[in-house]
Each structure stands twice: as structure tokens, then as C-alpha cells.
Amino acid sequence: MFDKKIRPRRLRISENMRSLVRETNLSVKDFVYPIFVVPGENVREEISSMPNCFHLSVDNAVELAKKISDLGIPAVEIFGLPEYKDEIGSSAWDMKSPVQRAISEIKKSVPELLIVGDVCLCQYTSHGHCGKLCGNYVDNDETLKLLQKVALSQAEAGADIIAPSDMMDGRIFAIRNILDENNFSNVVIMSYAVKYASAFYGPFRDAADSAPQFGDRKQYQMDFANVREAMKEVELDLSEGADIIMVKPAMAYLDVVSKVREKINNPVAVYNVSGEYAMVKAAAKNNWIDEKRIVLESLTAMKRAGADIIITYHAVDAANWLN
Numbered sequence: 296m297f298d299k300k301i302r303p304r305r306l307r308i309s310e311n312m313r314s315l316v317r318e319t320n321l322s323v324k325d326f327v328y329p330i331f332v333v334p335g336e337n338v339r340e341e342i343s344s345m346p347n348c349f350h351l352s353v354d355n356a357v358e359l360a361k362k363i364s365d366l367g368i369p370a371v372e373i374f375g376l377p378e379y380k381d382e383i384g385s386s387a388w389d390m391k392s393p394v395q396r397a398i399s400e401i402k403k404s405v406p407e408l409l410i411v412g413d414v415c416l417c418q419y420t421s422h423g424h425c426g427k428l429c430g431n432y433v434d435n436d437e438t439l440k441l442l443q444k445v446a447l448s449q450a451e452a453g454a455d456i457i458a459p460s461d462m463m464d465g466r467i468f469a470i471r472n473i474l475d476e477n478n479f480s481n482v483v484i485m486s487y488a489v490k491y492a493s494a495f496y497g498p499f500r501d502a503a504d505s506a507p508q509f510g511d512r513k514q515y516q517m518d519f520a521n522v523r524e525a526m527k528e529v530e531l532d533l534s535e536g537a538d539i540i541m542v543k544p545a546m547a548y549l550d551v552v553s554k555v556r557e558k559i560n561n562p563v564a565v566y567n568v569s570g571e572y573a574m575v576k577a578a579a580k581n582n583w584i585d586e587k588r589i590v591l592e593s594l595t596a597m598k599r600a601g602a603d604i605i606i607t608y609h610a611v612d613a614a615n616w617l618n
């Protein structure tokens with residue numbers, strides 16, 4: 296039966312009407328923009344599989360950070376390529392490494408911009424795994440000690456938010472403890488709590504030179520078929536002291552974002568990863584899609600699913616479109 300008094304189309308009649316009843320509003324304030332820092336000076340090289348993303352030396356990263364802040368984007372996440380790699384990834388906590396220098400230089404030049412430090416070892420180890428090896432197995436508890444050093448070095452450099460992406464068990468507890476013992480109790484932990492072993496990280500691993508030299512990451516990152524396990528990871532990380540919970544990747548995992556959002560009262564972040572970005576950029580380059588509309592639709596969907604924070608390589612473009 297069609298009840299002619301009820302017509303949903305009434306509320307879609309004009310842009311102003313639609314905006315009056317819009318349930319989700321994307322904002323530049325939702326974004327975190329990832330940047331890749333490298334050794335050297337005056338380096339600015341485009342990453343081939345991630346158009347319009349660059350390898351930047353610290354001086355150029357500082358310049359970019361100013362622009363990001365001027366656009367109203369509240370935070371950047373710093374990834375780095377080190378000067379040297381070894382078995383345990385010791386350049387990850389070297390205060391002279393590009394990441395630590397970028398954090399402290401950006402903090403000096405743009406103090407209000409929040410800085411997220413990615414805590415992991417895969418960019419820094421010679422074997423490309425996210426921790427210390429024991430044979431071919433990543434030793435969980437030995438890795439925790441190294442992750443503590445990385446987190447502490449980033450906090451000392453001036454990071455506001457520490458974001459562990461390694462997927463070792465117990466790392467939130469370990470990192471919270473080392474931060475608190477060193478008077479960094481106000482440094483926030485944003486846990487990559489629900490991080491799947493995903494093919495969508497492909498371009499990032501080229502960009503960060505962090506592909507594993509043997510095997511894959513399936514013994515520590517999650518099986519993409521699982522969602523109950525995601526809830527277990529979230530519960531554990533909250534009990535260990537995580538402030539913000541992240542789900543990664545984003546687009547193929549919005550069901551997970553929505554479940555996490557319903558279950559917890561902490562902020563939820565999504566990471567719209569390199570492979571998702573690369574697919575959009577490639578299709579847009581071919582004029583197969585309308586990039587602006589696809590990006591704003593996708594980012595809005597992430598927010599609609601329940602994300603409060605969206606880490607995305609599209610942040611600068613999206614900010615320009617939204618402003």
C-alpha cells in the first residue's frame with residue numbers, strides 16, 4: 296500500500312533541504328595526513344604508486360606541515376625511511392633519524408599541529424618484519440622492549456599521539472607503562488587495534504621500503520575473514536590503556552568500523568590506506584571516475600560507518616574541496 300502522505304522525496308527537494316537533514320557532515324577537522332620523511336636535504340620525490348604523495352626531507356616536511364595546518368587539518372602522521380637498517384631496527388629509536396628530527400622540527404615550527412608517530416619496526420629492520428626475529432618467527436615479548444624504545448623516542452621528540460601499528464600482543468600495556476614512567480602520561484595512544492593482513496598496503500610498502508624479505512605478516516596482522524576477533528583485539532587494547540582505536544584498512548572494512556563504533560565509547564579512527572588511494576588515483580587519471588566526488592563519498596562513508604578520525608592521503612585535496 297502506498298500511503299501518499301509519506302513522501303521521503305520531500306526532504307531531497309533542494310541542496311539546502313538536503314543539507315538541513317544531512318546525518319553525516321565530513322569536516323577537515325576529521326583528517327590526519329600521513330607524510331613520509333627521508334634522509335637528506337631539499338628532497339621532494341613523488342612516490343610513483345601514490346601520485347601527489349612525496350618522499351620529503353625534514354626541511355620540506357616542515358614546509359608541508361605549515362600548509363597542512365593552514366588548511367585546518369589538525370594532525371599529521373609521520374612515517375620514515377631510515378639511514379640504516381639492521382636485524383632489530385635500531386634506527387627506529389635513533390634521535391637523529393628523519394622521523395625523530397621531523398617530529399621535533401615540526402613541533403617547533405607549527406606547535407599547534409598534532410603529531411602522530413607510527414610505531415613499528417618494519418621500515419627499520421633488514422628483514423622487513425615488524426619485530427625481532429627468533430628463527431623465522433617474530434618474537435612477541437622481545438619485540439615489546441624495542442617498541443617501547445621507539446615510542447619513548449617519539450614522545451621525547453615531541454609526538455602528541457603514539458600509534459603502534461606492529462600488532463604484537465601486549466604492546467599497548469608496554470608502551471603506556473614506558474610513557475608513564477617517563478612523565479609522558481598525557482601522550483595519547485592511538486592503537487592500530489584492528490589491523491588486517493591486507494593486500495591494500497602494497498604501495499605503502501614500496502613507499503616505505505618495508506616489504507617483508509620472506510613470508511608475510513599473517514602471523515601477527517589479522518585474518519581479513521574475521522570480525523569477532525576484531526572485537527577481542529579492541530577489548531584487549533582498551534584494557535591495556537589505548538585512548539583511540541583504529542581499524543585498518545577502511546573501505547573494505549566499514550562493517551568492522553560500525554561494529555566497533557557500536558561497542559565502545561572511545562574515539563574510533565580508520566586508516567584509508569595506500570592501496571585504496573592508489574586505485575582512486577589511477578582510475579581518476581584515466582578519467583574513469585570523478586575523483587572529487589568519489590573521494591568525498593568514500594570519506595563520508597567512513598564517517599557514516601562510525602569513524603571520528605580519518606587518516607587519509609586524500610586529506611589535502613579533500614580539505615581544499617571542503618574549505
Ligand code: PBG
Pocket residue numbers: 413415417425460461495496497498499500505567568569570
Ligand atoms: C607499518 C605500517 C604499514 C602501514 C602503516 N603502518 C604497512 C604494513 O603493515 O605493512 C600501511 C599504510 C598504508 O598502506 O597506507 N607496519
